[in-house]
Amino acid sequence: MSLDKSLLEKVRNVAYKHALLNAYKHGGKADLKAVISKIIAEIPESRGLIKDLIGVAKNIVDEVNKMSFEEQYRVLAENYPEALEEKIVEQERKLQPLPNATRGKVVTRFAPNPDYTIHLGNARPALLSYWYAREYEGRFILRFEDTDPRTKSPYPEAYEMIKNDLKWLGIDWDEEYIQSMRLPIFYSIVKELIQRGGAYVDKCSDKEFKKYRLLGKGCPHRSRSVDDNLEEFDKVISGYYSEGEVVIRIKTDMAHPDPSVRDWVGMRIIDTSKNPHPVVGSKYILWPTYNLACGIDDHLMGVTHVLRAREHLSNTVKQKYLYDHMGWKYPETIHFGRLSLEGVILSKSKMRDMVLKQGLKPYDDPRFGTLSGLRRRGVVRETIWEIVRQVGIKHIDARISFVNLASINRVRIDPISKRYMAVEEPLKIRFKLDNDVEAHVIRHPSTNEKFTYRFKAGEIELYVSSRDYDTIVKTGYFRLYGFANLKIIGETHHGLSKTLVCEVTGFSHEEAVFKKLPIIQWVKPDEAVEVELFTPKETKLVVSRLLGERALLERRVNDIVQLIRIGFARIDDVCGDSVKMIYAHD
Known part of the structure; x- marks a missing residue:
């Protein structure tokens, strides 16, 4: 006995969904056994045909594992968006116990130099010191160490910027000091x-x-x-x-x-x-x-536990001489490795140089690894929390790739990001409708919120992205997201521009998935708005000009949206009939 045709297609569809989802969860490689168990759980009647089931599942897993991670996510988001809507379960990583700590008597501090604002590396001691103080029902101190007006001259606005960044991280402090006033x-x-x-x-x-x-x-x-x-x-x-x-x-x-x-x-x-x-x-x-200033203030402020980077080991040795002379007890000190982020600029000198030479905003340029720069790029504080929880107080250095950061951030922003269509280098397509038709664009699969476009019978013109031209011409068929399945029947040219002439073959999404048609986004010419998308690429900021749905004008600055098949982006400005956005990640 073997799988009949209808059951075979059902198994293939379920296998494809779970292979994509499993690969998405595990760095791009789906596990055959995990996929098979999901198929059996979802289609119990397939259990008795395990040999055929394994063969079908293996072929699909092999196919999925050949895709890039970005392609896996795109196909999953387009065809099985509900699979991405699993509830996020925060795995609270327990903090390691502090040495010689007494509940109610622990005092920690975060002591930034306001010669610039803080970055991801600074977030580690800030969050850990704050979390430990709250864990032990103690006190947390914010202290600005600004006693070098010559070589590390403080920025006047950095004091408030740092406090704003800490508040964004969810940190509040019990006491605040500025060393230059002491x-x-x-x-x-x-x-x-x-x-x-x-x-x-x-x-x-x-x-x-x-x-x-x-x-x-x-x-x-x-x-x-x-x-x-x-x-x-x-x-x-x-x-x-x-x-x-x-x-x-x-x-x-x-x-x-x-x-x-x-x-x-x-x-x-x-x-x-x-x-x-x-x-x-x-x-x-x-x-x-x-x-000297740090050593004295740690004693006078009653700091019991100091959490700082390993590079301060020699400073600990130096400060202990001061404590011995004064007859003071040195705080418990925990030194951890450096935390750095690939793909962004973390050097203060390099940031300052770019600010001076290029006239940039000094703190929140999306190319910078500052907290305000990451925030402007669409990174949420829960992502920073998770990264710091993962590295904890480990002694070794931790180098986080932006791909890893994006993976963590994606899980947190996907459930709250509405979907919108936008096209780059618009390519016109033309087809005819025999009847009035409604197109339903899903804003978010978890809420089933939709936006409805209404089309009258007759000739229709839309824009799609030119980057999809080769793909859809090669297959000859494609689906317009939330709308219709089309067949290409010709092409017309007017100077340098071209138009694809198509005919409607149906409106079924299931049919498009079954036939594995490319599913592409589109916009109506008379309802499109200009979108400037700024993409950070190391020291460059690449600007793409797109046409997007008019509904984007309803979003507010700081909203994070998902541009279908492009990626997540944060709304940076809405002005008139145009929107500026900062690209976050795919």
Whole structure:
């Protein structure tokens, strides 16, 4: 006994759907056993014909696995959109326990430098520190580390931009500090540090000190008395010395195997008349380095657990000397690997250079890997959450491809993105209707929302994409999405433009699926609107000009839509009869 014709077609259709869906879920490769089990579950009567069933399923799985991932998704979305509407189940990844943590007493912090806004890599310590603080019912601190007005000059607007990005991530904080407004506190601590014999005023030039450091010997100023150092420190604060003449060094081990640890610089003079600070102007000239300001504030603010990148390992070593001098207990410190994203620009210097040379918006250009840039590109915060949950506090570096990010983002935006048609390089088609006909374009398969186009009997002209020309001419047949099945019967030319002359063969979607007809999008010439689609490609922003459905004008800025057979895009601007969109991904 073998599969009869009607059952065979039913099995093929179900196998095709589940092979596509299985491939979509597993990186482009469908599993034969999984597909067979789905067929049997959906068509119980096929169980007794397992040999024939395996043969049919294997052929279809092989066919699907030869497709690219993008083609698999496109065919699945066009023919079986309901299969993509599975409910998203958030798999909350449990945070690893913090070492030596007491519920109600954990204090974490996120301490960005406002010399630019934050990117995906910064989102990791921000989210992890916030999640741990809430998990342990503790406190979470936001601290702006802005004590280098010369080489890492803060952007005045970056303070608010960072706060907006954190709010978008779903982060709220219990306390907020700006280090540039705390300089008198740092002066007081350094004075005490000198009194304890843990710091000194060094008048050696950089070149001179490097010689001593490489030899593992202290410079002549290291052994000066506490009183002499206190007197010199007061002179520094009063403005007696100029930039480059003196620094305040923290005493460490001059024989330490890492030369950078040996008597590191804790404070230095910065001429703020030439490099005014955006918050405090030129009020101060003596500024703490990162390690001094960070180390002091972590103690004064009661931080119990520090979560930061592995590149800070040497800073942890340096700061522990400060804590030993002051008799403080150093926080528990967790160092994790770098988190980077391929396919976007993450370098602050490169972003700044592009902003200056190309006149770009400084923070949210969709080519940038900043959170605001990703958001403008249609990436939702739940995607960032999932990526950070996946990498957690692992010590190794994590490099995320944009394809992986898109895969995570697609699952989250697909259920909320309405479908619209748009065509690139419009190609005119002409056919005749014998009767009045309605075309139903599904806006979203989960809600069954539709938009209805009504056509009167007679000659019809529509636009399709020129990129579909080769495919539909090769097959000779195609289906207009939500409308009619057509056969090409001729072609006319007017100068450089051409028109495909067609005839209607039917209106059944099932027939088109059965015959595996190409299903293409279209627009009505009298109801089309101009669409500018901006696609980020590394350092370039490629602009495509399309014609889209007029209903796109009803969308609001920041809405994410799916352009059928093109991909997901975020509405960037709606003006008059035109729409600007940023391409997200397929």
